[in-house]
Amino acid sequence: MEEDFVLMKGNEALAEAAIRAGVDGYFGYPITPQSEVMEYLTAARPWERTGMVVFQAESEVAAINMLYGGAGAGKKVMTSSSSPGISLMQEGLSYIAGAELPVVVANIVRGGPGLGTIQPAQSDYFQATKGGGHGDYHLLVLAPSSVQEMADFVELAFDLAFKYRNPVMILSDGAIGQMMEKVKFKPQKPRMRDDELPEWATTGKKPNRERNIITSLDLDPYRQERFNHHLQEKYRRMCEEEVRYETFQSDDADYLLVAYGTSARICQKAVQLAREEGIRAGLLRPITLYPFPVKEIAALAGQVKGMLSVEMSAGQMVEDVRLSVNGRVPVEHFGRLGGVVPSPEEIVEALKQKLIKD
Amino acid sequence: MAKVKGAIVVDIERCKGCELCVISCPTNVIAMSRKVNSKGYHYAYMEHPDACNGCTNCAIVCPDGVITVYRKKIETSDV
Amino acid sequence: MAHDLKDIISEENIVYKKTKVLTDKPMHYCPGCGHSTLHRIIAEVIEEMGIQDKTIGIAPVGCAVFMYDYIDVDSQEAAHGRAPALATAIKRLLPDRYVFTYQGDGDLAAIGTAETIHACNRGENITMFFVNNGIYGMTGGQMAPTTLTGMRTSTTPYGRDDSLMGHPIKITDLVAQLPGTYYVTRQAVHTPAYVRRTKKAVRKAFEYQMRGKGVSFVEVVSNCNSGWKMPPVQAVKWLDENMLPFYPLGDIKVPED
Numbered sequence: 001m002e003e004d005f006v007l008m009k010g011n012e013a014l015a016e017a018a019i020r021a022g023v024d025g026y027f028g029y030p031i032t033p034q035s036e037v038m039e040y041l042t043a044a045r046p047w048e049r050t051g052m053v054v055f056q057a058e059s060e061v062a063a064i065n066m067l068y069g070g071a072g073a074g075k076k077v078m079t080s081s082s083s084p085g086i087s088l089m090q091e092g093l094s095y096i097a098g099a100e101l102p103v104v105v106a107n108i109v110r111g112g113p114g115l116g117t118i119q120p121a122q123s124d125y126f127q128a129t130k131g132g133g134h135g136d137y138h139l140l141v142l143a144p145s146s147v148q149e150m151a152d153f154v155e156l157a158f159d160l161a162f163k164y165r166n167p168v169m170i171l172s173d174g175a176i177g178q179m180m181e182k183v184k185f186k187p188q189k190p191r192m193r194d195d196e197l198p199e200w201a202t203t204g205k206k207p208n209r210e211r212n213i214i215t216s217l218d219l220d221p222y223r224q225e226r227f228n229h230h231l232q233e234k235y236r237r238m239c240e241e242e243v244r245y246e247t248f249q250s251d252d253a254d255y256l257l258v259a260y261g262t263s264a265r266i267c268q269k270a271v272q273l274a275r276e277e278g279i280r281a282g283l284l285r286p287i288t289l290y291p292f293p294v295k296e297i298a299a300l301a302g303q304v305k306g307m308l309s310v311e312m313s314a315g316q317m318v319e320d321v322r323l324s325v326n327g328r329v330p331v332e333h334f335g336r337l338g339g340v341v342p343s344p345e346e347i348v349e350a351l352k353q354k355l356i357k358d
Numbered sequence: 359m360a361k362v363k364g365a366i367v368v369d370i371e372r373c374k375g376c377e378l379c380v381i382s383c384p385t386n387v388i389a390m391s392r393k394v395n396s397k398g399y400h401y402a403y404m405e406h407p408d409a410c411n412g413c414t415n416c417a418i419v420c421p422d423g424v425i426t427v428y429r430k431k432i433e434t435s436d437v
Numbered sequence: 438m439a440h441d442l443k444d445i446i447s448e449e450n451i452v453y454k455k456t457k458v459l460t461d462k463p464m465h466y467c468p469g470c471g472h473s474t475l476h477r478i479i480a481e482v483i484e485e486m487g488i489q490d491k492t493i494g495i496a497p498v499g500c501a502v503f504m505y506d507y508i509d510v511d512s513q514e515a516a517h518g519r520a521p522a523l524a525t526a527i528k529r530l531l532p533d534r535y536v537f538t539y540q541g542d543g544d545l546a547a548i549g550t551a552e553t554i555h556a557c558n559r560g561e562n563i564t565m566f567f568v569n570n571g572i573y574g575m576t577g578g579q580m581a582p583t584t585l586t587g588m589r590t591s592t593t594p595y596g597r598d599d600s601l602m603g604h605p606i607k608i609t610d611l612v613a614q615l616p617g618t619y620y621v622t623r624q625a626v627h628t629p630a631y632v633r634r635t636k637k638a639v640r641k642a643f644e645y646q647m648r649g650k651g652v653s654f655v656e657v658v659s660n661c662n663s664g665w666k667m668p669p670v671q672a673v674k675w676l677d678e679n680m681l682p683f684y685p686l687g688d689i690k691v692p693e694d
Contacts, residue, residue, distance in 0.1 A: 025530055053529050058555035062522040065515065065552070069523025072513045073493065075530045095516050202511035202527070204491045204534055213505045215496075215514035364452075365445040376469030376662075376669040382629050399468065407442060414453040415629035421473030422464055423455040430450045 005182040010150040010172065011036035013183045014080065014106055017151040019046040021158055022189040024075035025053040027066035029085060032118040033174035034108035037080040050191050060085035064092030064105070071101035072214035074201025076158055076192065080106035082174070083124050084115060086132075093167055094133030097231070098216025102161035104154065105139075106170040108177040111312075111339030119339025120174035120262060125316035128171050129290040136228055138235050139169045140242065141289040143260040147181035149287075155186065160242065162198070164234055171289060173312070175262040175341060235291075244287035245296055249275070253282025255355055256300055258321050259310040260286050262341065267310050270347035281351065289317070297324035306330040306355035310347055313337065330355060360431045364412020368402050369424040375399035379416035379425065385409040388416055458484040460509050469669025471659025472501050472568060474626040475635070479537070479566070480508050482639045492535040493527055495520040499541035500575045501568065518549025521556035524563045535646055537564040542581040543573050546608040553612065560617025560651035564642045567609065567656040571680060572664035582606045585683060590664070605683065609656045613690045619651035621690040625658050625681070627673040638688075645692065658684050 008016070015037045018026060028038040038056060046052040057063035063079050070077035081089065086107045096103055109124045111117035126132075128141045140160050142153045150172060157168040197203055205211040218224045249271055250256060259267040264285040274281035284300065286293050301307070306329050309318035315333035322331045334350035336342045366387070373395065379402050380388045389405035402425075404410060412429025458480035466473045483489050489510055496504040498517035505512035515523045520538035528536040545553050545567050556563070572590055573579040579592040583605050587596040597605070613621040620642060624635040635657060642653035658680050660672035667675060 025526060027526060053526075055525075055529065057522065057525075058551055061519070062525075062552055062555065065519035065522035066526035068515070068519075068526075069495070069513060070526035070530050072523070073527045073531055075526075077526065077530075091516055092519075099514070202493045202513055203531065204493065205509065205511045206490050211505070211509050212511045213514070214512070215505065217502060217514055363445055365442050367446060372463050374468035378469055378627065378669055378673070381670055412452055417453040418629045418632045419474070419627070421466065421468075421470055421477070421626075423459060423473075423477045425453070426451060426455070427453040428446045428450040429452045430445045432444075 005184050007180055008147060008183050009036055009178060009180050010147045010176040011108065011178070012040045013147045013151040014154060014170070015040035015044070016185060017154040018078060019044060019050060019052060020185055020188050021155040022050065022076060022191040023052055023078055023158070024191055025055065025070050025077040026079065027055045027057050027063045027070070027077065028079050029057050029060045029063050029081065031082045031085045033110060033177050034080050034082050034106070036177070037106070050188070052191070060088040061092070064089035067103045068092060068096050068099070068101060071096065071103045072099065072202050074197035074203055078104040078106070080108065082108045082110045083112050086124065086127070090133040093139065094135050094137060095216050096167045097133070097137035097139070098135060099214050100165040101167070101214065102158070102165055103167045104157040104161055104170065105167060106172060109171065109173045111337070117339035118174065120341060121313060121339050122173060122261060122263060122311045123313035123316065123337070124171065125289065125311065125313060128169050129292070129320070137231060138290050139167050140164065140238055141169045141171050143171050143287060143289050144176060145261050145264045145285065147176065147179065147183045150176060151183050151185060155189070164238060166234060171261070173262050239291040242288060243291050243293050243296070245293040246285045246287060248283040248285070250282030250284055250300065252280055253303070254280040254305050255282070255351060256304045256307045257281060257283045257310055257347070257351070258286070258297065258307055258317065259283065260289060260317070263310045263312055266342060266344050267347060269344035270351070273344055274348050274351060277348070279351070279356065292320045292324070294324040297321060298326065301325040301328040304329060306332065308351050308355055309333045310342070311335045312341065360433055362411050362429060363432050364410040364427060364429045365407060366404060366410065366416060366428070367426045370401045371395050371397070372422055372424040373399060373401035374422060375401060376421065378419050378421070382415045382419045384413060384415060385411065456481045456484045458489055458509050460507055462506050464507050465503060466500060467663045469660065469662050469672065470500070471570065471626050471657060474632060475566065475568060475657050476504060476507050478626065478632065478636050478639050482636060482643060483508070483510065486640070486643060488535050488643070491533070492537070495523050495536070495538045497540040497544040499544050501539055501541065502575070504539055518544050518547070519552055520544065521549065521552040521561070521563070521565065525556055525559070525561050528561055528563050532562070535564070535643055537566060537643070539566045540568070541574070542569050542571065542583040546582040546606055553608065554615070557612040557652050557654065558615045558617045560619070562646050562649050562651065564646050564653045565655070567654065568659050569656055569684060570659045570661035570664065571605070572661050574661045574664045578664035582608070585679060607684070609654065609689060612652070612654055617651045618654055618690060619648070619692055620645050620653040622654070622688045623656040623658065623684060623686050625676070625686055627660060627676060650692070658686070
């Protein structure tokens, strides 16, 4: 039955959700730990269900440029990859942002740098939220922390991508990609008909309009400055309207853990353990990493005695927490690196060591 | 008896003076003007208009498509 | 006897004029550049086939980066070398449109080699235009993969040394060997006769797209007057004497019928 729960891997849930969201094309390249996305899609044969194109490109460079072409033609297109492959896509993402195209890219993060490891990590936060590619642009970044969110965020990502004509990244990690949990899917949404394609897309110049040009190039610096201001205005609107986050036991917290994705799940347990020891800990889980919940964290800085950013990295999101807190209270970072996943006990210990000095 | 007479009109401002039309003309109609257009290019013109038979070689080789070619059958009894 | 030119020059006597599918914007290419001519030919074919409302063009990075300012069809600007990837997605998502890529020698045979080979290997039902002038024009005349042995460029000021940089690459012959290419031809546009032949090739390259049998690949060997540092008339002579012996014109692969 359509409405029942199924047990599925995060990567597979992403794939099934893509089919159901009426995605027109998936163009990908294998890389651990996310190859299941394309494997699921090629096995499910959605071209028979909805006409969706599923395509293995010759590289991530090719894949992201296929997304550019498909999105330029007005279609809902997505890809998935992992850290080293996402690095290869940075040029393409800059072009996509500069051409104002809607695409969805899922990064199932693994430890780096370089070839790194296949274990989960959160060391691509800077790349995802601060740029990655060249120029003044941003991706809208959604951070799932469960298999259900892996599924739910596909349709959300496309809605936001088309609303803002901007690339959207689903920043996940190898643990969520591989873990199995119960997930409920929405019913099948039909793919866009030809007459529903956006009017700015390159679908063939009809006599009643000018030709549509998808480009990010303008050699006139004053025009390009105006265009960049237009992009910045988009990002301001995103910051106003699209912040998403969740809190857990933060109302009376003395110490706030800030964590996303897999780290957030572990922090929930850490909060419980801390409370058992009499420490009033709470958690804020950003769901959008860009736009970051600046106001919400700033508000909590008026209540708590310190914040601990828990990440599977050397400390990337902690900088945004510090910026939001603006010196009001101490902000520390705890993280395991290189693909190691922290335990809730370690997190409580770090909280005690770094923030609760006495 | 009929003869074919041709003529070309060059968009002087768009001509870039590449001279490919000059060497493509089978009857040596075209030469480069000693004057220049507002971009500083010497432009092509019909130096020997009588020799033009409207073959369109010049227009076909012109990279910028600045030549329009006309052709008409003239009855020689009209002379 | 001088006939009154006004008699000849009138609307009903027009036998050639610029196609409507070329916009009014003057093309920025150097005088005598093959890009302009090929743009014109492609636009004429699109007009004659009546497919302006169904064609999507993909511009390269290179001198032809502003192709979309001149050919009046829906267009996309690709990153350097990536045009075949864009075309692959567009054609697979909108299979009833005519999709063409337009690339120079750096775009197609240097940075874009993987995209070129794989689009041709997969047999995408697209039309690929490859302008080969043996040099990187837009960036100031550097060596290209197709630069001839001994040819001087701004990065081979003493002439291309094959022992250091390898031989010029005949990418068109390489892709012709892939089963995914359906029609592969090498043409030129610097004489009226060549232009007429190229136009026929361009027409076939578009028509064949709808047969669903693979890539139609049209190389155009062109002069680059600025890069070669010669006026156009001298450059086309150099082309005849140096480029064409190495990159001979003609059909390399044709469909059986």
